[in-house]
Amino acid sequence: MWIRLGFIILIIIIIVLLARSNKIKSAITVIAGVIIAIYIALIVSGGLHQWHKEKQQTPSQHSVTSFIQEINPELHHKFEKIQTEIKRANTKIQQLHDLKQAFPNQSQMIEQKIYQWIILREQLIQVSKDIVQRVEKAYVVYKIDEIQGKNKFSILSKDLLKEANAVLTNAELTKTTIEAQLYE
Numbered sequence: 001m002w003i004r005l006g007f008i009i010l011i012i013i014i015i016v017l018l019a020r021s022n023k024i025k026s027a028i029t030v031i032a033g034v035i036i037a038i039y040i041a042l043i044v045s046g047g048l049h050q051w052h053k054e055k056q057q058t059p060s061q062h063s064v065t066s067f068i069q070e071i072n073p074e075l076h077h078k079f080e081k082i083q084t085e086i087k088r089a090n091t092k093i094q095q096l097h098d099l100k101q102a103f104p105n106q107s108q109m110i111e112q113k114i115y116q117w118i119i120l121r122e123q124l125i126q127v128s129k130d131i132v133q134r135v136e137k138a139y140v141v142y143k144i145d146e147i148q149g150k151n152k153f154s155i156l157s158k159d160l161l162k163e164a165n166a167v168l169t170n171a172e173l174t175k176t177t178i179e180a181q182l183y184e
Helices: 002-018 022-071 073-102 104-148 153-182
Strands: none
Touching: 022 073, 022 104, 073 104, 073 153, 104 153
8 A cells, every 4th residue: 555655656756857847847746645535535445444433333342342241251151261262372373483493404394384283273263253152142032021021031041152152162172182193
C-alpha cells in the first residue's frame, strides 16, 4: 500500500522535473495532489470500515463469553485452557521452524515434529470453534426464551452445554495422545 503511494509520488516528481513549461508543472502538481488525497482518503475510509466492523462484532462475543462464565464456569475455564494450548502450539511451531533454519540438515526430523504440532493446533482450533458454535446456540436459545418469557432454556441449554463438555473431553484425550507421540 505505502509502496504504491511512494511509486506514484516518484513518478509524479519525475514528470514534474521533466516538464518544460510552468503551466504543465502546476497542472501535474495539482493532479498529483488530488491523486494522493484520494489515495489517503481510501486508506483512511478502509481502516475506519474495518474498525467499525470489528467494533460491531465485539459486543456479541462479549455477551457469549459472559454467558458461558455465568452458566458454566468450568466450561469457560476449559475453553480458556484450549486457547492457551493453541497459543502454546503456535509458539512450539515457531520454535521448531527457527530450529529448522538453524539446522537445515536435520529438517526431516524437525518437519515431522512441526507436522504433529500443526495437527494438534488444528484439532484444538476446531474444538474451539465447535464449542463457540454450541455456546452461541445456547445463548441464542436463552435470549429467545427471555424475550418470549418461557423457561424452555434450562433443558436445552443443559443439553447443549453437555455436548460442549463432551467435545472438550474428546479434545483433551486427543491432545494427550498427540502430546504423548510428540515426546516419544
